[in-house]
Amino acid sequence: MPDPTLAFIFPAFANDYLNHPGNLLPGFTDQFNSFIALTENRLHPGLADFDFETCNYLEDELKRQLVTYLYSCAASAALRKSGMIPGFSAGYSMGLYAALFDAGVISLEDGIILIREAYTAIRELVKENRYGMGTLIGLSRQDLIELLQEAGDTLEITNQNAPFSFVISGDYSSVVRILELAREEGALHVRQLPVNTPYHCGFLESAAKQFKTCFPEIEFRPPLTRLHSLIDARELKDSLQIREELTNNLFQPLNWFETMTALVDSGVSTLIECGPSRGLAKNAKFIEGKFRFLSMDAVQG
Numbered sequence: 001m002p003d004p005t006l007a008f009i010f011p012a013f014a015n016d017y018l019n020h021p022g023n024l025l026p027g028f029t030d031q032f033n034s035f036i037a038l039t040e041n042r043l044h045p046g047l048a049d050f051d052f053e054t055c056n057y058l059e060d061e062l063k064r065q066l067v068t069y070l071y072s073c074a075a076s077a078a079l080r081k082s083g084m085i086p087g088f089s090a091g092y093s094m095g096l097y098a099a100l101f102d103a104g105v106i107s108l109e110d111g112i113i114l115i116r117e118a119y120t121a122i123r124e125l126v127k128e129n130r131y132g133m134g135t136l137i138g139l140s141r142q143d144l145i146e147l148l149q150e151a152g153d154t155l156e157i158t159n160q161n162a163p164f165s166f167v168i169s170g171d172y173s174s175v176v177r178i179l180e181l182a183r184e185e186g187a188l189h190v191r192q193l194p195v196n197t198p199y200h201c202g203f204l205e206s207a208a209k210q211f212k213t214c215f216p217e218i219e220f221r222p223p224l225t226r227l228h229s230l231i232d233a234r235e236l237k238d239s240l241q242i243r244e245e246l247t248n249n250l251f252q253p254l255n256w257f258e259t260m261t262a263l264v265d266s267g268v269s270t271l272i273e274c275g276p277s278r279g280l281a282k283n284a285k286f287i288e289g290k291f292r293f294l295s296m297d298a299v300q301g
Contacts, residue, residue, distance in 0.1 A: 001085065003086060003087050004088075005270060006086045006270050006272070007086050008076050008089050008225075009280055010076075011072065011092050011275035011277065011279060012091075012199075013094065013194075014058075014275060015194060017052045017276045024297060025075070025078050027081050027082070028075060031077050032070065032071060032074035035070040035074050039112055042109065043109060043112045043116075044112060046063065047067065062115075066112065068095075068098075072102075073101050073111070076101075079299070087225060087226060088225055088227070089223075089226070090259060093199060093200070093254065095275070096245070097111040100242065102274070103226075110219065113214065114214070114246065117214045121208070121250075122204055123197070125203075130172040131169070131171060132169070132192060132193065133192075133195050133197075134176075135161070135165070137166075137187060137190075138182075138188030138189065139166070139185060139186070139187050140164060141157070141166065143185065144168075148178065151177065153171070155175065156200075158198075158201060158253045159200065161256050161283050165257075169200055170198055170201060179192060199250070200253055202252070205250075207251070215243055220243065223236065231253070233258040233259050233261070257287065260289075261289070264291050272293075272294050272295075272296070281293045
């Protein structure tokens with residue numbers, strides 16, 4: 001039976017793969033290798049030479065997203081086989097696809113198709129223009145809004161991770177400039193994210209419309225675990241709401257802070273980051289509440 005106090009959380013992209021739990025979680029390595037082989041043989045050739053030690057594919061945004069997805073799915077599958085059955089599944093940004101797989105909404109193969117179609121639709125729109133994303137900690141939302149207005153930039157706040165932690169997306173040079181201005185304004189931490197795509201920006205709406213043309217090919221099943229929207233924190237209960245979430249996830253701003261709050265308010269006391277890093281677990285330190293947020297290296301199956 002699902003544990004209503006347990007949630008599996010899925011990251012969007014991995015910055016490295018050095019934290020993988022192969023030696024900690026029984027069954028993970030075999031599960032991951034089988035997922036890689038299935039993808040290589042049926043859907044996306046070119047992943048078979050992935051290597052944890054060299055962290056290859058980090059410069060290829062699509063391959064990095066695919067490997068993170070397969071890693072996340074293998075981690076959650078291994079945890080489930082060990083007897084840990086979550087009551088909730090939640091995906092951070094592009095981690096939505098792994099959350100849908102974990103909740104039984106889509107197959108592993110359909111997740112690959114959705115990731116590839118979303119990436120292709122976005123890249124066809126942005127073409128060779130250079131975009132980026134960045135994170136900053138230490139300013140309020142109003143402070144950040146005023147900073148963006150003063151700079152005259154068209155950047156967007158595309159996610160709120162905690163009360164004073166945000167993600168911005170837009171033109172690459174503008175992202176770099178605003179991060180520097182934020183540091184001068186007293187931000188405690190700023191970081192340029194290693195992505196070239198302005199995920200969750202409003203101008204990607206036309207790409208989202210193109211993306212959803214692949215939905216008729218996908219089988220969407222009712223979720224077996226509870227899902228919450230990253231856009232407005234509401235619970236996603238049927239295929240129509242899930243299709244809307246997938247589409248809106250590309251071009252509408254997210255609020256991870258509200259989603260985390262909704263999970264905790266629903267009774268979740270343990271969250272496990274089913275990914276190869278500790279980014280979301282570290283971010284959870286800025287969110288108040290009685291819960292523990294574990295990365296994979298802290299989990300024993």
